[in-house]
Amino acid sequence: MKGFDSLETKTQTATPPKSVLRGEALARRDAMPAAERVAAVEVVVQRPFPVSVKPGTIVSGYSPMKSEFNPVPLMRKLGDAGASLALPVTPKRGNPLIMRAWAFGDEMASGVWGIREPRPESPEVFPDIMLVPLAAFDRNGHRIGYGAGYYDMTIARIRGIKPVIAIGVAFAAQEIPRVPATAFDARLDLVLTELETIDFRS
Secondary structure, three states: OHHHHHHHHHHHHOOOOHHHHHHHHHHHHHHOOHHHHHHHHHHHHHOOOOOOOOOOOEEEOOOOOOOOOOOHHHHHHHHHOOOEEEEEEOOOOOOOOEEEEOOOOOOEEEOHHHOEEEOOOOOEOOOOEEEEOOOEEOOOOOEEOOOOOHHHHHHHHHHOOOOOEEEEEOOHHHEOOOOOOOOOOOOOOEEEOOOOEEEOOO
């Protein structure tokens, strides 16, 4: 029957849910040898940064977990270029991240899941550039995070205050054909991988 055939085709071409796509992308990332991940990060660090960083530009990064792309070498490069750095503090679920000023050598606190974060007395800042972790991404600038929506809320909040460039940092193995994005998902401006710089701004 035509109706059944049409339904079957739609089922076959339907995008899997985010939870499945997340799990598959993280499995590929976890399967990368540690030395390969380190080498990939170095490739990104050695490449010219795609956004102008002037003295005082506020760049937020993050403390990497497990097999995540490690943004620390890139943050050091940008700090050496004059950027002021920041790291996120994770609040209660359902709230955006709080970005606090941070510099190499600062004493740090242990936050949610044991993630290293700035101490409470560090001032809150609003980044000009955000280095964003992710589980998966596509060529439309959409990402899949870890399910809590922290970065979607944070990017939306800061974009409501000032212009901010959201840059996903990831390994090429984390790319997927399509993210099933919703109206609540904050779109990235760029993604950096060891293979290329993908610019979604044009």
